[in-house]
Amino acid sequence: MMNSLHEGAPTLIRREDYAAPAFLIDSVALTFDLDPAKTRVLNQMRVRRNPDVPAQALRLDGEDLNLARVLVNGAGTSFKLDGQQLVLENLPEGTEPFDLEIFTTCAPASNTQLMGLYVSQGTFFTQCEAEGFRRITYFLDRPDVMASYTVTLRADKATYPVLLSNGNLVEEGALEDGPNGPRHYAKWVDPHKKPCYLFALVAGQLVRREQKIIARNGQEHTLQIYVRAGDLDKTEHAMNSLMASIAWDEARFGLPLDLERFMIVATSDFNMGAMENKGLNIFNTKFVLANPATATDVDYANVESVVGHEYFHNWTGNRVTCRDWFQLSLKEGLTVFRDQEFSMDMVASASARAVKRIEDVRLLRTAQFAEDAGPMAHPIRPDQYQEINNFYTLTVYEKGAEVVRMMQTLVGRDGFARGMRLYFERHDGQAVTCDDFAQAIADANPDSHLALLLPQFKHWYSQAGTPRLHSQGEYDADAQTYTLTLSQSCPPSPGQPVKAPFVIPVAVGLLDAQGQDIPGTARTVVLSDTSASVVFEHVPSAPVPSILRGFSAPVVLQHAYTDAELLTLLAHDSDAFNRWEAGQRLALRLALAAIQADGDVPTEPLDSAYMDAMRAVLQAPQLDAAFKELVLTLPSETYIAEQLDMVDPQRIHAVREAMRLQLATALQTDWAHTFESHHDNGAYRPDPVSSGRRALVGLALHMLCLAARHSGDPVWPGKAYQRVKDAGNMTDRFQSLSALVSSGHELATAALERFHARFQREELVLDKWFALQAGAPDHGGHILPMVQQLLTHPDFHIKNPNRARSLIFSYCNANPGAFHRADGAGYTFWRDHVLAINAFNPQVAARLARALDRWRQLAEPYRSAACAAIEHVAAQPDLSNDVREVVTRALAD
Template sequence: MSSLREGPAIVVRREDYAPPAFWIDTVDLAFDLDPAKTRVLNRMRLRRNPDVAPQALRLDGEDLNLARVLVNGGGCSFRMDGQTLVLENLPEGAEPFDLEIFTTCAPEKNTQLMGLYVSQGTFFTQCEAEGFRRITYFLDRPDVMASYTVTLRADKDRYPVLLSNGNLVDSGNLPDNRHFAKWVDPHKKPCYLFALVAGKLVAREQRIVSRSGKEHLLQVYVRPGDMDKTEHAMNSLMASVVWDEARFGLPLDLERFMIVATADFNMGAMENKGLNIFNTKYVLANSATATDTDFANIESVVGHEYFHNWTGNRITCRDWFQLSLKEGLTVFRDQEFSMDLCADPSARAVKRIEDVRVLRTAQFPEDAGPMAHPVRPDSYVEINNFYTVTIYEKGAEVVRMMQTLVGRDGFRKGMELYFQRHDGQAVTCDDFAQAVADANPGSELSRLLPQFKRWYSQAGTPRVQATGRFDAEARTYTLELAQTCDPTPGQSDKAPFVIPVAIGLLDAQGRDLPLHLDGGPAVAGTQTVVLSEACQSFVFTGIDAEPVPSVLRGFSAPVVLDMNLSDAELLHLLAHDSDPFNRWEAGQRLALRRALHAIRAEGPVHQEPLDEAFVAAMRAVLRHPALDAAFKELVLTLPAETYIAEQLDIVDPQRIHAVREAMRSQLAHALHEDWIWAYEQHRDNGAYRPDPVSTGRRALTGMALTMLCLAARDNGNPVWPGKAYQRFKDAGNMTDRFNALSALVIAGLPLASEALARFHGMFRQEALVLDKWFALQAGAPDRGGNILPAVRQLLAHPDFNLRNPNRARSVIFSYCSANPGAFHRADAAGYVFWSEKVIEIDAFNPQVAARLARALDRWKKLAEPYRSAAREAIARVAAKPDLSNDVREVVTRSLAD
């Protein structure tokens, strides 16, 4: 991690990539683990790269104490260039040579949680992207792949479990109550996939047999006392193994596969080969402590990290600019995994809508802001700043478009060819796209591949303007599509993208019409056309009456669709569209249209901004006998304040908040009897199960309870607050309990304080549950500026710990990043708080600080007085002389014109 406070930041450019001057074939690491002073003996076998001109060997290092350097067993000359170890006069020619480096480091002082560190008495590592250099001097780059042998030695009582990558080949006792374990990884890997864990841990174990008949050991390691929360993670891991072999023919390639959970982790999880290290948030769950969302996230993240075993580990990135090669592809795979586990089509649709919501509320703003970058960036100062929703979620959409263009079976063929060509290699995004195209000759992807790859090289979100025209005499419907993409930093002119657009046409009764594109054969339901020019027309024949178009079904491309449908047409789609995504989207567009009208209106915010037609449509959805409860909850959820803000040129966060709250309050009152019906019909689910039907019922019940509490707050009726508090006390699972608590807090009811105190007393020993308790309060609706004082009080709470990333995120991020109505204060106090915390956290954990710094990167859209105050706060951070490169890159780009 280049977060050192010394010298100017260095810009790394993709065009400057050069192969390494040396290859490392084998690595033999021996660790004598001690929190204060860990000794690392690194024996490597290297050879010169014959394709590179002879030069010195430059090894990356950071915060290391160098004790010894030997070449072929003898002394050698070396020098330090900053923290880089430079060795010259090395053996010439193609013959390999041995290099031995002995260093020490202090894991207990490693607050960055990168490299080797100690958390609650246990050793962990985090090496992606550039953390291995904090363990030993090395060529810390992903295209150097080596075979690893690792020996761990430690005190037997303090560290009874010793883990590393691969297979355990030897273990035993040593003098002085010490012991050792020796691990050999049979697969070559880059150093960012190295891992070790040592501590007092217990494991849930499961033996499985693959399709080939091989037996494998699966293990989930946690701290003692957490074993009862590991069943779901193990089930998710087993499901992942089965799915990857069935869907893509990719088997588990190790004797064992291990997951280890830690409470101190900057990320969600890490796919180290065979030894995945996870944030506890994505491992620990039982019905008493975890919500339905937690269960779903664990399933998804466990799947994601396991799928990296092939897409990321067996084939890795040539350089960090190719990060989406592994991350975008693997997010796509974990999304497909979660959808494939849903037996019901409506549950698949709910998952797709949830994924798109993340993309549009997080990635689209990134694409429109100062940190905009292509899926394959061209430059960076700090690579940790590019673990973004663009690399992950937009990258996944690019892969999804490939599947759309070649079909599901064609995509599997592309994956098979990709592994035939590149297994065991470090490659590029171009290599993957080429394999998918070559496996499907004659496909649209193959025909348009050079143009399609603009999705990797061009930043920004394309806008597609759609215009429909019905010709009654010719019995045709013409759909004109035009694409544009706004300039982004460093890219002013954008060439046309390849955009698959899924289309349906509905008749007056809401039925899908058969589609004859340009007189071609009929397609039932949905036809996918490919927009590859600036403007194209598609003519559907045999249309007897003007249809209602359903465009971009299933969100077939990551674009903004501009189509001026009337309210009547949107209501028709909401009532009838066979595509669940566009049915949901119609409701969102109707709500957004009303929100924007109220925001742009003169004078005070109208307290009833919704018309009767919209209210009636929401009532019809809520009461619909055939719609899934989870789908209803999604439709009835109003667009997020951040998403509304992105539709405006000038943003007044307080007015957006007031309008959305007025819309929610109106729905609470207007549908009061319907909410009672929904609550009574869905509140009983029997024994807890995290399946889609049960989670949907709980989600709708929670929404109904919140709406009933909001109405009760306004009319002073104590019945529903009392029922919510009773449900909070009696709930048989965390989802129902937390939904009831949230209803009281969101409505700002007097019982909320009592419930919060009771909740804390019940779960004060459960760290992940306390994170929810902190986050709920920091993210609550602001009433008269009360949230920021509450946040400052939470920071002084005995259970708050700024150095724990989960706890810091639960309060500070919940306030600064997820509560715009409270954060954007006219007195600028929210921005002052933000600047204080960015600077404070940056002193010990630059990665977390840089993420927090992103909370204000859209400041230029703000109305006054927010705009000037936000700029002043960013400039205050930028003026700090000893900022990390992580934070400095973010604030510098934010302030740039």
């Protein structure tokens, strides 16, 4: 049984209990003799007592290690093992450094958790964040212990010709032959001190793309991307993204690349998206590999974003890191903000920037707002946890980014850049806190709202939940003034029944009756009290308020807009986000009315005003295609469910499907014109304009196939099938396949078979193939039996996280209409696979367990069946701490 599995009650870690380390580690020399079954690790450390902490024993973390030797200053010493810690008491007195040598072995080939040192398809990889380094050697496995690393890797040359670690390669050469033939070594030195969670090594048979660049200061750097043979043609976009990231960070924030070389390595067995190990980023292949034949426009955008994100960590996370894991948003929220800004700066037009912003907000509101309202709700800086892996959440990342964005709003773009400079001047090379970051931004802008309200602004760090922003307007025709009254509240969260007021920047503007901006009314109102009013003068007629422009704060806006006002905003608002938001509000209003109405689901839930507005959007020549696609995409079933106190997933699904069919049939002529006028068979380009056209064409084809399924017209399904056969890029091909599958057309079966036959050797494409089927609309309850059948498919491998996510997660987490079955069979499926995956990869199992976070909001019979499934999981005696924390919190009152 794995050491990480449940052994009595899990320990609750509290932020308030933080204490500085009793010992500091100045330098680490690691020597690895790499062998899949038994890797030998020699760990030679230079250690000293922390003079600021009372004298105590040295307690080193370790997990699944075989301890062979412990030496202090070259001599044997007494030690003991206390649970998973190596305890040394007889150490030199005083604060002078001493040498500590530890020799251990581990078994990477049997490490199915993919944490620490493991083997994937014959290649060694590491993943040490958050607490994986203790699975490599005994160590002070905490982020505030920063040391200099020298790493020597030794291995069979034929099997492991490439030997990589952090920093600079200073020496390599041959060793004496081993039993399997020639051996060799490589020695790496990292010039920067780092915490152990940023350690990395890679050894295997890999090929590389290499690029030399010259920085602004004239220094040359080597960029390398390592992949398996056969994937090199899919690395050009990742390399271009890396070069763009380096140039952007130096131009925007004055942060240069600080290493002679920067390496990216891709693996298909990875629990996360990517990891920012200093100078040696290890990536999930999903976020590195892309060419037009195998990757969609979304894949191209994700590669650019994730490559940027991990590179930006080189400063925000690596050069300045977290004092403790409660400060995780210090690096993750800040770096998500930076990668969002990078992606927006990479596009030329304001419209494309707006599309990116809308996409980011849609993710936040659909998934993170749900997290805020559930049992795992926590502030972006949590106060306690049982298992840190469970706090790599959308709250820490996406909401954390919104908090940083509000800082930039409050101090301005230039002011934020000043704050970043001060942050690095103060803290370069240190492990610090969220408070340190906020203080630096405020101190660099002493007259800003942020500086004046900093203690209150930091409620965003300490309070969970999504604030409600209530607004009400009153027009005085005689005085020609408009008074907008804003107030705030926040629902209770676990352990936080009452919340103090937040600091909320609210970007507003006023539109006249013709939809034009009223001059002088655009401003950002900073709400810091429970309520406040702002008066707009020289307003000649009753206006339509445009509130929370650009989604200026992560809140739920509650304003009693009339349908007419929303239609005005949709047609005319100069703020693209609020224009999109108006359409979403109209659709949501109609969906909720149909869901909450008595009797059967109406066949036409959408009214004529909404249909006319959507037709106008589709026909508008001045609107970009990408923006049209966003406006014409209905709110998701998950987002609709979040607006309800009691959730009937099947009724929500039925209503949304009726809305989709009505849009498809009523606008059929317009969809056909859109398809014919926008599809482009020229050379593939992943730029925003081309991608937007393909996105709109894909939506049109979905709608045309849906309408055809009900009318029996064979033309459009036939065109979709033909595009599956001969499309010139994966975006068009996969959209066409998806149109057939999501419409439930009979041609879908043949199209799926043809697609699989063509791409059966492309792992990332097969992930799409599995996910498409598991996420399809459920016509007659057929999705679960199909998913169960796909579990036995020769290409399904449950121990590969990408493949498990593509099938099991797509069904449980992303297909509510199919998952929430009245017979409870979906919950039984969830239960069985949480337990199955828990046995070999607790991290992945815990993420799957989150699918039933909101079970209490379900109507019967779903609620009782979901509760029984959660209770069954919670009752297992050998449950990992990762999963136990999730299900225990879900069951808590």
